[in-house]
Amino acid sequence: MFRVRATLIALGVVSLALTGCAAPAESRPSPDLAEFYGQQITFEPCAPYATTAVDEKLFADTRFECARVQVPLDYTDPDGPRGEVALLRLPARGEKIGSLLVNPGGPGGSGMSFTAQLAPLWTAGPVNERFDVIGFDPRGVGASTPQANCFTDAEKDRGEDFGGQLVPDVPDAQAAREVARRCAEGSGGPQALASFGTTNVVRDMDVLRSVLGDEKLSYMGWSYGTQLGAMYAEAFPQNVRALALDGAFDPDLTSAEFNIAQMAGIQQTFDRYAADCATSADCPLGTDPTRATEAFQDLVRPLLQNPAPTADGRGLTYDAAMTAVTSALYSSSLWPKATEGLAELAAGRGDLLLAQRDISAGRGPDGRYSNSGDAVYAIRCMDAPRRTPAEQAEFARQVNAAVPFADPGLPVPQSHHECEAWPEPPTMPQPWITGPVDVPPTLTVSITGDPATPYQGGVNLARVLGGSLLTVNGSQHGIALLGQSECVDDIVAGYLIDLRTPPEGVRCDA
Template identity: 40%
Template sequence: MRRRVGAALAAALLLAGCSDGGDGKKAAPPPTANGGATSVPMPDADKIDWGRCPEGGNFECGTLSVPVDYADADGPKVDIALLRKKATGDDRIGALVVNPGGPGGSGISFARYAASAFPKDVRERYDIVGFDPRGVGRSAPVKCLSDTEMDAYTQIDQTPDTPDEENAAVDGAAGFGKSCQENTDQLLGHVSTAEAARDMDQIREALGDDRLNYLGASYGTFLGATYAELFPDKVGRFVLDGAIDPSQNAATANRVQGGGFETALVAYVDDCLAGGSCFLGADREAALARIRGLLATLDANPIPGDAKRQVNEPIATTGILSPLYSRDQWPELTRALQSAFRGDGGPLLDLSDMYYERGADGRYANLMYANAAVNCLDSPPAATTPDQVKAQVAEFEATSPTFGRALAWAGLTCGTWPLSATGRPHEIKAAGAAPILVVGTTRDPATPYTWSQALASQLESGHLLTYDGDGHTAYLRGSTCVDSAVDSYLLTGSPPPDNKTCN
């Protein structure tokens, strides 16, 4: 479950008005001034036709046809792929639509997970429904680089030290966007979060629910909040876990997220030191210096990763960031760092591949392609030229000495994107919506806790639940207190007391 940081560095470490989208057509209208929007009537023939899933199992799969461009409801359509696991009990509340984040994460895969991982009481009373948002997975996926080209793209230096390296970074980012434009049809200009939120309302209507019940994690919180802004009267029970602050511009969001990963790295180092005889050093500063020194060394002298690829600084950076999402993966980070210090980059490469969703066969999922496509439509870029990046570097490094410089340069992905942004940063109030539960983790690396505080305060019906802990998102991460509060809200509609904190 991820959001953004920039596309060349994990396509933005996975993150998030009416204007020309760059293809000569208008994008979906932005939220109206009062936050409301109207549903687009759909013919009966376009309802979901459920059937058996290709992979089998006790699930139903189907598609729902929706407009590519909501400003042209009678124009071309795109099929949204869905998966459902029906409620196992008789006292059904309705459907619970889920989204794992990204943007670019598969809601179908997340629903399969949720159908067994969510508590029994929740599964008894809700149909669990997941969908791949437009441009993602099975829903007309955005297509960009070939697998071989993607391998090369992930190795582009994101901390350029020379004019040639700067040119390579700019050319790489621009080439990435150009490939997406060449290999994806007109949908590339219509994969914004606002349009995905409108799709969710079509899904709600097709499911036969008067209100949408929803659980979104990471970027999924932005998708959910956007839905609440567009359709406040259709909000049912909403859980937004690991929230995005929709009011921040791209540069601020990337910089603050860098600080979140720095906080997580410090927590990892402190945990290592607390165990005694930490392999990184005798104290925090020494340990951090050794990790930063490794990255600097790999910038100049990559080490072997597998039979065809080396591990350089950008691969190692992604390999370090990846396990910071979950405390459970810290042992993997330890093994990878220890191997790298011995000259073996294989474990770091494996962690990087996991993050990029690169399979053992060398094939990439479309996660990173969809991630960039959505992010670059949702908000104007953090920087459009190397000079603008250089002006931001000092502030980025002050927030994140380890990752800041790379994250500043990663902003060029959207800065060179071939289509103009159709969204703008703004506060989301969702006036008139039912109570919305926002869950924030104090040491969340990818969606810093301040973002959950911000979203909960912006939403007129927002209620903040705090998890004092490590890792990305909180629900089903081991806190009985968090899980009980979320489950109770989903089952009764009553949020926990304001500003409740769990350990």
């Protein structure tokens, strides 16, 4: 489930891209953290911060400025080892309100790359007129250090990571120990690996707020970024100016419950896609939407034994095909890519679906991967409770029932949890918001047909935060400030700039 869950809100754009409790609610840092909150940073050209071929081109743009901010690996031991959070700044074009911190989702998404990709859009709009837009790479991600690294590029090419697997295949305790050992070794040691959880990222965000010179935080988060924003609100309510959250993680659900709800949402989107495809006589899934799941399985299940040939010789595996199709479901604008790829697969080739899988997996044209897949694994191992083998088998059965088009048709194995041997227990509370949060007005955007973060999650998050809800009629994952709805973008910009929330019950169309 990791690669599916890690699909970023940026995907549609590119293709068109602590301890166990929350931090104390303080306006001022404790004395032992004053050095971090008061540090001076120097912005510089961004080219040296690039970690992928795509970023090498993006970060050459002289409009961008980059810097690193020091943070403790362990906030309970501020005198211990340190990490660095890398950030990219798109300076405000006019009279500045302050900084707008942004996170694109994941976990594992690079805010630096996301901001650089969207800069041409944002520089023409009102938000960048009034804010320095700050994209940051959360600890473990991208240019930040230490960086999560578990699998090599060659192993990812061969499908030996967890990419595309709805439930990671870890056959025994020894395999769980081995993957934890490898992740620790590649990421800077056990302490570094155990530092990557969301609760620490939330505390890093408050350090960034201070270092950037903002008394209060203005923040825009998509997908997993909504979880970051809401947890920040609970941890530092006095430090909130504005939170705009799009594609909400549901605060009423445990991690496992959210995963099942997400799978059910993806199945519902597949059904809508199949109905749309069936209106064409040459739909590779046929013209009867009620048989689409069966038709899809007939196309992709043979890949379990015989990958489809591709021009580069890698071949299209079952897991790669699932990643490709699932990522294309994240926006109705990408549905034609799924149709073209499935039609090509029906004809015996896998090049188009492999290309879509590579975009989702962060594989660049030079064969290098971003570390988003490793980062989502490492971060969630410090977030989510671990399951016993029996619980893991039951979870796998629930996943297959929730998303039947992706059921491989194989017996459910008695596998071990992928995080079983992690060096420290998870640090994120369950539920991850412990109750109503008292903060200034917030804005949550929720799309009625969101495949990855079902609509009700936005309703629930707006309720917990006591804020406004903007309902959007559509079928995609994420929409705010992406240039896809003038109605949405105007409301979100008005909120971020003027703190103006929309009337109750307002709706926009995607």
